[in-house]
Amino acid sequence: MKHIFVLFLSLILLILPGCSSEESAADTGKKTLTIYSTMSTDSERNTFRKLASAFEKESGIRVSIHFPGNDYENMMRVRMAANDLPDLFDTHGWGKIRYGEYTADLRDMDWTQNLDPNLNSILKNKSGKVYAYPINQAKDGLAYNRNMLDRFGIDPPETMDDFIKALRTIKEKSNGEIVPFWFAGYDKSSFAQYYDQFATPLLITDPAHNEKKQLIDGTFNWSKFTYLSDILKQMQKEKLINIDAVTAKKSQLIELMAQNKIAFTMQGGTLGQDVAQINPNVKVGIIPTPAIHSDDDPIWIGGERYTLAAWKDSPHLKEAKQFIAFMARPAHAKEMAEATSLPSGLTNVKADIFYAKDYQHYQNMKVEPYFDRLYLPNGMWDVMGTVGQELAADILTPNEISKKLGREYKRLREQSETQGAENNE
Structure with a gap:
């Protein structure tokens, strides 16, 4: 019964966004990274698209971005059940608990040296695995x-x-x-x-x-x-x-x-x-x-708000990490933090966000994960x-x-x- 259910989910995946763009990319001979994100506002999405376009020009790697909105969690459940996830995806607060077994370990990436300690309990485990790159917090x-x-x-x-x-x-x-x-x-x-x-x-x-x-x-x-x-x-x-x-x-x-x-x-x-x-x-x-x-x-x-996690079984894992490294560059991390009006997840990035003075004023207050x-x-x-x-x-x-x-x-x-x-x- 379980195998029939997974087969059914696999068939559903054929009609999910991203498949057609991946197939068309194959015709051009270029590698394509598929990204799923929960970003919701125009300013957030437009800035993310702009940076992805810059990555395409620099790397020659195509990027296919999808913002499923309210359907995000259902789509990801289907993909997890079929073990067929996007190359990069947003863990939206569930990096360890829900998506942990599907994510690649990012601990060897340079930006992890600047990961905000407030996010350690949320994005790292006791052995040191880093589950995702925090676009903001x-x-x-x-x-x-x-x-x-x-x-x-x-x-x-x-x-x-x-x-x-x-x-x-x-x-x-x-x-x-x-x-x-x-x-x-x-x-x-x-x-x-x-x-x-x-x-x-x-x-x-x-x-x-x-x-x-x-x-x-x-x-x-x-x-x-x-x-x-x-x-x-x-x-x-x-x-x-x-x-x-x-x-x-x-x-x-x-x-x-x-x-x-x-x-x-x-x-x-x-x-x-x-x-x-x-x-x-x-x-x-x-x-x-x-x-x-x-x-x-x-x-x-x-804790984490928007992230980029790499699917551990992605056929383009090297390129997925390349995209994360690109987004983690201080200038790009600053741009995304400002577009979302939230602090960066990296300590070496100081973003000019709307509530900057408030966050500075209350900087000594503890940050507790969502209940x-x-x-x-x-x-x-x-x-x-x-x-x-x-x-x-x-x-x-x-x-x-x-x-x-x-x-x-x-x-x-x-x-x-x-x-x-x-x-x-």
Whole structure:
């Protein structure tokens, strides 16, 4: 049965993007590197294409780039099942856990000497294998409207209590005209981001509330997660989040922030520079994720954002590493970091990015990996997004949400273990 399934997946691969371009490249006698990436904005993609074109001219090697968007993960699952991956691909936060067995070891490449130590636990294993080249690195926290905080005399919050107080002050002093904390809940990832980002200070970083072992071995008591749903529901009842949190779309965010109608949101990336293009008088900043427990400190949530991993069985592995080396040149790494408005993954690259002053100001704050990437089975991100929507729509209570998360956590762990056993047969 398993062999039939793999055969079916192999047939699907014939219609995936990239095959036709590889065949046409063979007609010209040139080698072609196929690259899959999760880059989403025009500025990111255009800069990547420009650099790939420069590589083609310099090396004589063709490059076929694909941006599957929301279909990326499904396409990569199909390719992994058939052991037929692109020559280069984006591990999008799963370099070790999901893609590790398929990636070539890059430890002997020159740029690894400048790998940011913050990424060591995410992109290296204990024996020294380097899984991917980090085009940039995420440092997620809370994006905020500096104008609003200055106007109402609010300091950037460092704890959850301070954050709630700030939201209440904004609502009161603006007479409800400004949304204190804005969610784009039509895309459930907005709620998933909330749960995932605040789960780390709730359950990991404070020694007195550390649940690492229980999360990893499957014994975690999900009632301890209820706090996050309680806080979110409390914010909704007090109208500290937008009343259309379930139906609001990401496409609305830039315009609303540019109109001074939003104080805080969880969207980072190019938000600040996008808002500045519409209204340069609105200043957007970013702060680390506030601490939840009294003895803890704020943290950045992050790690790898966009990467280039080389498929270990690629027939063009030498050329794939050649492309990575090209992208890792300081000038090129700087260009990509600036296009994505995120710090470079290399210590010898200083990019002029929009939030540079904020990152410099909070440079001593720890960077913690995304919660779901270390402690949850594959599929839990979607579950967290769905329950967030159900909470905001009054379909489930906070306690019911924790019970559902516990059931799905168990189901997905068992599913993952079963698939792992089948793959080893």
